Amino acid sequence: MRVLVVDNYDSFTFNLVQAFGKAGCEPLVYRNDAITLEEIETLRPDRIVISPGPKGPRDAGMSGRIIESFGSRIPVLGVCLGMQCINEVFGGRTVRAPVCVHGKTSKIYHCGSGLFRGLPSPFAGARYHSLVADGIPSCLRLEAWTEDRIPMALRHDRYPIVGVQFHPESFLTEHGDALLRNFLQGLS
Template sequence: MILLIDHYDSFTYNIYQAVAEMGVEVEVVRYGALTVAELLAKKPEAIILSPGPGHPDALPESIKLIQTACQSIPLLGVCLGHQLLGAAFGGNVVQAPVIRHGKVSPVRHSDRGLFAHLPQPLPVMRYHSLVLEPETLPECFEVNAVATDDNSIMAIKHRDYPVFGLQFHPESIGTPDGVKLLKEFVSGLKRKAAVNG
C-alpha cells in the first residue's frame, strides 16, 4: 500500500487516480489527521507527499515523517512535497525567480532512474512560486532535472536512500510523459517487493 499525504490540495486526487490505475493500493491521508507513528504503523510500501499551498515550514509533521521514514521507506515528493524533502534535509526553500502557475517548461534531465528513456528536453507542467535554493541544496541530493527557462531545480534524488522529488506535476496533462515517471517509481517498488519475496 502507498500512503499519499494530502497537503490540502486538489491535485492530490489526480495523483491518487494516476497511481491507483497502476494496480496498487493507495490510501489518502490528510495532513495532520494522523501522527507520524500512526502513519508508519500502517506499514506503507512507499509514501507520496502531495502538492499543496504554502511553505514547508508550515508542515512540521511532514518534515518529521520524512526524517523518520527516509532510510527505510521510498518517498516521492511532488511540488510542495519536493520542497519538503529538501527542507527536511536542511535546504532552503525560496521565492522562485519567476512564478509558474499553469506554465509548461522544458527540463534537461539525467536520463537515469525515474527519467530513463524520456524525451530530452522533457516538457513539464509547473504550478509553484517557491523552489529549492540551489546554493543550500544538501549534498546528499543529486539534481536530476533543471528547467531550461529559469534554471530552477525540477527534480532531486537522494544519493543513499530511495527518496525522489519532482517540483513539477507528473499527473498533469501538461506533462505528457509524467505518468511514465510515476510508473517508474511504482515499478521500483514492485521490483523491491519481488526481491524481498
C-alpha cells in the same frame, strides 16, 4: 502495492491518487495533520508520496517528520511542495521563485536515470509554483532542471527519496504516467 499519499491540502492530491490507482496501487490518503508516525507504521505502506500544497514546507504538517522517519527505508516521492520539504529536511531552504509559474509548461531536462529512466530529455512538464528549492545540500543530487536552471528534481544519494517540482499527474506533463511507474518500480 500500498501507496500512502500525504495530502497537503491541495487540489492536485486526488489527481495523484487517481494516477496511482490507475497504475494498480492501493492509495491511502491522509491529511498532513491527521496521521501520526505510529499510524504509518501500522499501515505498512510500500511507498510514500508527499503531495503538493498551497504554502511552504513549514506549513506542511507532518510531511517533514514523515520524510525523516521513513525515508531511509520506504521510497518517498515529493511533488512540488513535497520536493521543497525533502530539500528542507536535509538542510536546504525554500525561496521565492524568480518568476511565479502557474499552469504553464517548461522543458524539463534530466539525467536519464531513476525517475527519468526511458524518458526523453527534454519533455514538457506542468509547473504550478511560486517557491523553489535553494541551497541544495550535498546529499541531494540535482536530477532535473529547466532551461534557466531552476531545480525540477532532487534525489537523495543514499536513501530512496526523490522529489519533483513539476506535476507528473497533470495532463500538461508529457510522460507523467511513465515517471510515476518508474517510482513504483524503484529508483535504480
